[in-house]
Amino acid sequence: MTGKGKIAVLDVGKTNVDLWVADRTGNLLENRSTPNRVSDGPPWRHHDLKTLSDWLGETLADICQHHPIEFLIPVGHGAGGVLVGEDSADENMGAMLPMIDYEDHCPEDINSEYLGKCGTFEDRGSQVMMASTHAARQLLRMQRADPKTFAKANHYLNIAQYWGWWLTGVAVSEYSAMGAQSHLWNVLRHHWSPIVDIQGWRGLLPDFQPAWSKLGTVRHTLMRRYGLPANITVLTGAHDSSSNFYRYVAAGLEDFTLVSTGTWVVAMSRETNLATFDHDRGTTINADMNGLPVGGALVMAGREFSAIAGPSWHGDKAELGPLIRIVEQGTMALPGFGNNDGQFPGSAGHGQIVGPMPETTAERTALAVLQAALLTVTCADTLGGGRRLILDGTFLKEPLYAPLVAALRPDIKTELSEEKNGVVIGALCLAARVLGEQPFELRLQPVEPAAIPGLAAYASDWRRAAEANAGEAL
Incomplete structure (x- = not known):
């Protein structure tokens, strides 16, 4: 413009x-x-x-x-x-x-x-x-x-x-x-x-x-x-998460799931089959700017991260060594640590850490980042929409977060947007539309999956344990 x-x-x-x-x-x-x-x-x-x-x-x-x-x-x-x-x-x-x-x-x-x-x-x-x-x-x-x-x-x-x-x-x-x-x-x-x-x-x-x-x-x-x-x-004007989603749509992107991260992890996809939606999980039917349905899945992952990382965490980044140890020893954080069920009905307030307890702040940080990635993939799997997964938002400040997500979904192309103000850029795309101008260029980067021995088996075990933990709470 x-x-x-x-x-x-x-x-x-x-x-x-x-x-x-x-x-x-x-x-x-x-x-x-x-x-x-x-x-x-x-x-x-x-x-x-x-x-x-x-x-x-x-x-x-x-x-x-x-x-x-x-x-x-x-x-x-x-x-x-x-x-x-x-x-x-x-x-x-x-x-x-x-x-x-x-x-x-x-x-x-x-x-x-x-x-x-x-x-x-x-x-x-x-x-x-x-x-x-x-x-x-x-x-x-x-x-x-x-x-x-x-x-x-x-x-x-x-x-x-x-x-x-x-x-x-x-x-x-x-x-x-x-x-x-x-x-x-x-x-x-x-x-x-x-x-x-x-x-x-x-x-x-x-x-x-x-x-x-x-x-x-x-x-x-x-x-x-x-x-x-x-x-x-x-x-x-518009809803904030929908504004962020709009910048991808305005750029002509199709067949994708977007996961925006912060206090809430919010996954959105226009390709979701809403007829087979699991209504018992944290699923939503949103509307895009034209009023058409967009499938959504959400979880309060930011609150989960804070609870798992603990009061000694002051912004330190997760390290590969402690993360590998967490996976090897089978330490798991089972949701949910907040007051929202998210993707596991009945889990609110029943979060717990099982297996060997993290011994250091570095291990707690690694466990918190791993939990964020697992919850992200759970939301994306719930939607099941699109051939590409796009990540944006606060969690990208953690260098291991996106590679973990890519490793947990090896059959899907994972990309990230480093735009830190997607809601604002989406709103600017609305101004471009009213002015009859082209939307702004969308820059996406491919994500290289992390190489963590035993990660796939760990993720399967975590999912079963998370479901069982939620079921016991019901």
């Missing part, structure tokens, strides 16, 4: 919020970041939208002093949204009720009612997950907690679309965000899930617009309040 106008990407993650600036060639020029603060209540753990909105307005104004921003694209995680009223400029940032933190404990009576109304796996696009995950469950909780205020609301908006609305006053829904386990949208049948009509929510959910469509320019009230220029055009 050519031209003078710069592009801003607002990336709203669970832990941090980033504002990026890029030129039209995809070069990232500047980044500002702030914690995504959460308050304990009342009435529930909720996100601090007021502090975040002031940070966004002030930071955007400062950036505009030296970067002429032409477009802004919001992206956000898939586990929340905001119930809004008419005025996006009021003291509550338009929120009729506080935005629920998806890790907040959901009351048992709400959970019980929700389980009776949330429909089938196909309706939801996933199992019912932990705590207050899923927009539909959050809406039910709000409706039960304060029905009078709830009845006055105008819209429910996913995270990216909320910030687009706050900036422009235009309310829309978007496929990838609604299809990211909101439990409001049936991706396969392309209509609202049954709970929407059961609870009378249809009027809260705006019409769909493409992720690359123009919502409008920043509202005059915000321009005056923060000193913003008048010509920033805001796009609809």
Whole structure:
């Protein structure tokens, strides 16, 4: 892409919020970041939208002093949204009720009612997950907690679309965000899930617009309040993991499974046979930017890594020698060490290390990296989609992680992307689309499999032991 106008990407993650600036060639020029603060209540753990909105307005104004921003694209995680009223400029940032933190404990009576109304796996696009995950469950909780205020609301908006609305006053829904386990949208049948009509929510959910469509320019009230220029055009925006996936699709890639790594390992593939999906595992049906289904499999591997590596781990890389010893002696970490079952139903909170215990920090680190690779391959096997496996994200900082994955799947071509900001680049590809320009070049590197004696037998034994450990917990 050519031209003078710069592009801003607002990336709203669970832990941090980033504002990026890029030129039209995809070069990232500047980044500002702030914690995504959460308050304990009342009435529930909720996100601090007021502090975040002031940070966004002030930071955007400062950036505009030296970067002429032409477009802004919001992206956000898939586990929340905001119930809004008419005025996006009021003291509550338009929120009729506080935005629920998806890790907040959901009351048992709400959970019980929700389980009776949330429909089938196909309706939801996933199992019912932990705590207050899923927009539909959050809406039910709000409706039960304060029905009078709830009845006055105008819209429910996913995270990216909320910030687009706050900036422009235009309310829309978007496929990838609604299809990211909101439990409001049936991706396969392309209509609202049954709970929407059961609870009378249809009027809260705006019409769909493409992720690359123009919502409008920043509202005059915000321009005056923060000193913003008048010509920033805001796009609809998208779900964050789907934005990352989109950069591969936009580049013309086909027949692949993408595994993005971080706190969550998220595998996605358009080639998955959804008719044979194992609904009892951590599987999902997501939507791409056109609303078409994408198979997903996930596990909270980042939490597993931290628990296994232990408090003495301070970023040291895994070494080959300790890894070989771990495999030789049959030391295994059996999931799950967190509060999510992932790929092993019933395993949450039942993680354990079996066999000879790791004796050093180096051995614990090697075991943690090996566990991450095993969980990655489990997610990819669950999807069974595509002739190539592509890795990106945080785990690539560990030099042995990708070679281990390649060695564990010798029949599949394994590649990696060293792009550290795939969500942002995917959002920039949306800007390229609206401008009618070519997407950015996708650079992939082949991965050489690690040579670890006995690794294949170890992996088979680990899988059997992990299944048995989960089964005993049920």
